[in-house]
Amino acid sequence: MDDKLPAEKLLNSAQIEEFQRNGVLVLRSFYDFSRDIEPIQRAIYSLIGVLIAKYKVPVSRPAFAPSTFDVGYQQLIAANRAYGAELYDAVKQIPAFVRLVAHPLHDRLFTELRPGSIPAVAGGGYGIRIDNPNEDRFRANWHQEYPAQLRSLDGLVYWSPLVAVTKDMGPVEFCPGSQVEGAVPVYTRDPHNSEKTGAYSLTLKGEAELLSKYPQVAPLTSPGDLVVIDFLVLHASGHNRSQRSRWTMQLRYFNFLEPTGQSHGWRGSYAAGVDFRTIHPELCVN
């Protein structure tokens, strides 16, 4: 954690304009890698070791190194995919990760992008994705963050990788500029993926038409980088066709002052046990 926060602004005016135009902004080396990121990688390495020992998976691992912190994980999920689910639930409780969620730079960044706001951490809106090779069940369809998270219409996803994301790992795809659509109505089931449930099942009304209106970008990022995503910009998971899982962190901040959020009491969505249809029936097509 940074005890000597820079006094100057985090963003220059070109970056602020880029974010306002595109609804997405990549900030290279935003975090202090060894202070903020490596402790999270180290803790994940340890937890993989705990599960390898717990389930007696026959694998011997080299010592920790940041670029290979997940060594042994493919063997762990090959032994039993459920071990991966256990790890997925565990890693969001790593103290170094929870510290990152509340990093002082996050509310500073929020107020630079949303002047006059009162920033808030979206409860339950943070975690570490593990997108395994060739596994589609947990891929995010094209979506906006708002229906999946609620809290307030004005919000930012902070997305940051724990591995160097290559093209074959399926970087997140974005439609720059699409935040101007406002909140788009959704179907609460995915006709092509009946195994998807909850937030994963939401499908945009008129998806093909919407997507045809905007370009698509899929920036490649490395540990320490931060991608800031407007709650209303269209984005989707890529397809991981590599040999390694794509480990990425996401956390969400919202604005206590935004009127729609205030009107529903900053309620959360699926992760908070709320069916968003009860809060926004008008955004629900079926």
Ligand SMILES: O=C(O)CCC(=O)C(=O)O
């Ligand atoms: O990392 C991904 O595949 C999707 C991320 C996403 O949708 C988000 O962070 O809000």
Ligand SMILES: [Fe+2]
């Ligand atoms: Fe998202």
